Amino acid sequence: MANIIHRIAIKQPIEKVYQALTSINGLAHWWTTEVQGNTNVGEKIDFSFYKKTGDFMATMVMQVQESVTNACVRWHCVGGPDDWVGTDVTFELSEQDGQTILIFGHRNWREQNEHMAHCSMKWAVFMLSLRAYVETGTGKPSPDDVKIDNWN
Amino acid sequence: MANIIHRIAIKQPIEKVYQALTSINGLAHWWTTEVQGNTNVGEKIDFSFYKKTGDFMATMVMQVQESVTNACVRWHCVGGPDDWVGTDVTFELSEQDGQTILIFGHRNWREQNEHMAHCSMKWAVFMLSLRAYVETGTGKPSPDDVKIDNWN
Numbered sequence: 001m002a003n004i005i006h007r008i009a010i011k012q013p014i015e016k017v018y019q020a021l022t023s024i025n026g027l028a029h030w031w032t033t034e035v036q037g038n039t040n041v042g043e044k045i046d047f048s049f050y051k052k053t054g055d056f057m058a059t060m061v062m063q064v065q066e067s068v069t070n071a072c073v074r075w076h077c078v079g080g081p082d083d084w085v086g087t088d089v090t091f092e093l094s095e096q097d098g099q100t101i102l103i104f105g106h107r108n109w110r111e112q113n114e115h116m117a118h119c120s121m122k123w124a125v126f127m128l129s130l131r132a133y134v135e136t137g138t139g140k141p142s143p144d145d146v147k148i149d150n151w152n
Numbered sequence: 153m154a155n156i157i158h159r160i161a162i163k164q165p166i167e168k169v170y171q172a173l174t175s176i177n178g179l180a181h182w183w184t185t186e187v188q189g190n191t192n193v194g195e196k197i198d199f200s201f202y203k204k205t206g207d208f209m210a211t212m213v214m215q216v217q218e219s220v221t222n223a224c225v226r227w228h229c230v231g232g233p234d235d236w237v238g239t240d241v242t243f244e245l246s247e248q249d250g251q252t253i254l255i256f257g258h259r260n261w262r263e264q265n266e267h268m269a270h271c272s273m274k275w276a277v278f279m280l281s282l283r284a285y286v287e288t289g290t291g292k293p294s295p296d297d298v299k300i301d302n303w304n
Binding site for chain 2: 127
């Protein structure tokens with residue numbers, strides 16, 4: 001199993017970061033504008049991605065497995081690209097030096113393929129988007145996300 | 153062993169990307185301004201990092217193990233933070249859709265610790281810096297790199 005793990009700090013209270021990870025409105029401001037579902041434990045959230053032209057790309061379906069206020073969130077991927085299904089997305093929050101530290105993980109990939117390398121860069125730019133949203137109110141969710149290669 | 157692997161595309165000829173990875177001047181424009189050494193196979197390159205205040209942070213010493221024109225570069229880390237020594241940094245280049253595809257790797261970490269998660273985000277912003285340098289002439293090498301957390 002292989003993992004993408006990124007560490008980033010956000011200069012805002014931990015409550016604001018947790019809110020951005022556990023509300024449909026928050027999620028829509030940094031990952032993709034097209035979010036539907038319910039963020040409670042046991043429920044599912046659908047994240048859909050479209051090109052700027054409007055062409056559909058993919059829907060990632062995440063089942064919320066854990067959500068501990070101001071501490072952690074864990075999703076299990078139950079729909080999306082073949083190599084995403086069965087993986088886990090984790091957010092661990094803590095406080096240090098007056099900042100909120102986020103350890104982001106996209107874990108348990110079956111193999112470290114080229115698509116995983118693409119997703120590693122994409123998650124990094126989405127982490128910058130999350131930070132910008134929480135710190136300034138404006139992120140760069142899809143379809144206005146930073147494009148990093150010929151795939152997206 | 154754990155690996156950081158990022159995929160990015162650069163809208164410039166592969167020769168320009170290879171040059172940015174294999175000349176002291178090129179490296180100084182996207183990773184750190186403080187680069188010394190020789191980029192030939194078997195030789196060593198010292199990359200030093202300072203805070204904006206001028207305080208010294210670290211020197212990473214890379215031994216060039218492979219350098220195949222317009223195809224790949226591999227460095228072995230022989231000096232730097234404890235968890236970097238013995239790791240490998242790789243750059244694999246190819247062409248697709250009229251773009252240069254770069255698969256960047258920082259491989260063979262002994263454990264996937266929190267510092268590796270920090271470095272994963274830092275390498276992502278340095279890949280964006282490399283792309284900006286090759287595409288526009290201006291990157292964001294240290295000490296003007298994007299800061300991503302309370303460590304750097």
